[in-house]
Amino acid sequence: MSMPLPPASETACAGARHQVACSSCGLRELCLPVGFSDAEMARLDDLVGTRRTVRRGEALFRRGDRFTALFAVRGGFFKTCTTSEDGRDQVTGFQMGGELLGLDGFDDETHRCDAIALEDSQVCAIPYEAIEHLSQAFPALQRQLRRVMSREIVREHGVMMLLSGMRADERVAAFLVNLATRLQARGFSPSSFVLRMTRQEIGTYLGLQLETVSRCFSRLHGDGILDVRQRDIRIVDTEALRRLVPGTSG
């Protein structure tokens, strides 16, 4: 049941418990310590004491939980979703290695969404205490945190753009291009991968019904752009896929 990940590297990073420090992590160029000096990196190593495994289907945190730490995905795959009062839930994002979870918790020190592992995953915890109290002593961390939060805001603008202005095919194409790009940045194949989420989850993320998502995949398959078999995706014609996304001229 503990399927490791997509078929690639990352093994160097998955050693025993406490050798895994930010300074030796394969994801350090994508994660919080971007641009840190050696000294700053060492300080971060001290902060990030706790690591945690989350099994497939389990929650890293849930809406309403007290915000005790920010989490960085070390390996695996998550979704964040907000369950509305009337039951339906909305996926607000999918997170993979190097991406942060819990940025919504600073406001009232309570998590405002659920973070669910879509495969067996590992996270690093940056304690909220540390962020609050070492604020003065560690300006580089503060700065980087502002940048990451800012980037999250911009990312969500992109999602709003997608939800607001694109039609079904375009949304699915944009979703796949985005996923491929992020996988590539992590050393995985951008053209051949396994979806970790259901059609339903893709649907609520993209503002579509699961049947519509399925139909879009089928259409892309029919047009010779994708090979789809269940969750196995192979992008046959990357350029054609990109052309489907509005506002992608270059």
Next chain:
Amino acid sequence: MSMPLPPASETACAGARHQVACSSCGLRELCLPVGFSDAEMARLDDLVGTRRTVRRGEALFRRGDRFTALFAVRGGFFKTCTTSEDGRDQVTGFQMGGELLGLDGFDDETHRCDAIALEDSQVCAIPYEAIEHLSQAFPALQRQLRRVMSREIVREHGVMMLLSGMRADERVAAFLVNLATRLQARGFSPSSFVLRMTRQEIGTYLGLQLETVSRCFSRLHGDGILDVRQRDIRIVDTEALRRLVPGTSG
């Protein structure tokens, strides 16, 4: 042409140039210095040196501009929008008194959207320099900034929920309820106000065509929930309007 605002208070705040300090601002409970001590408030007063007037239709900043300061809306009304490469633009939010503009600029020190005044407006500037360099010396400001950014992320989750799961009437109802709530928090009437934006702008914000927005207004009017005459809105049946918004039981 310099219509002051909706028809209410705020006059105490709109005095001469340099008397207007955060500590004496009517919006201080809604803006950055929430929870600050007198001493902290005084320090913020020092930081917020520059104030600026932006006339209706003008840009406070544009996408690509260097990020030199964060802005707090003192009076007036703004929209933020991202113009995609293919020309269409997407409104990502509407900002009124006490709300911050420019949170998307921390990532690469460049604004990632346009901020346009929808009426003659005033803003206070918190220089980026100050935020970066006084980081250590002013932890309360750092903390509050994290909270505000966190809140913006949560707000955008709400918009995603709206865009993803609601139908046209529901979106428009949610939009109006949100607007009314924010106006009320600022001492304006929550049931009678003037829209500062066009149907088109509401449309791109809500992911609808302007004609659909217009039709929704007409339908709400026909159902006796709203009085609509162009941009003059009077909410006749607040409860009925709220009931239209999914996930509003209490």
Next chain:
DNA sequence: CGCTCGGTTGAAAATCGTCAAATGGCGTGG
């Protein structure tokens, strides 16, 4: 006084959602 821009309304068309049924993996238990 006419023009332009924003708003409203109507009718036709397209997209997407809903309902329903069939298929196929995958894991469980015999």
Next chain:
DNA sequence: CCACGCCATTTGACGATTTTCAACCGAGCG
């Protein structure tokens, strides 16, 4: 090892909502 059942996915047909295209109205401004 095989049969069964469950769940995710696919596909079809139909209907509802929303977009598109077009015409018209009205207010504000030169």
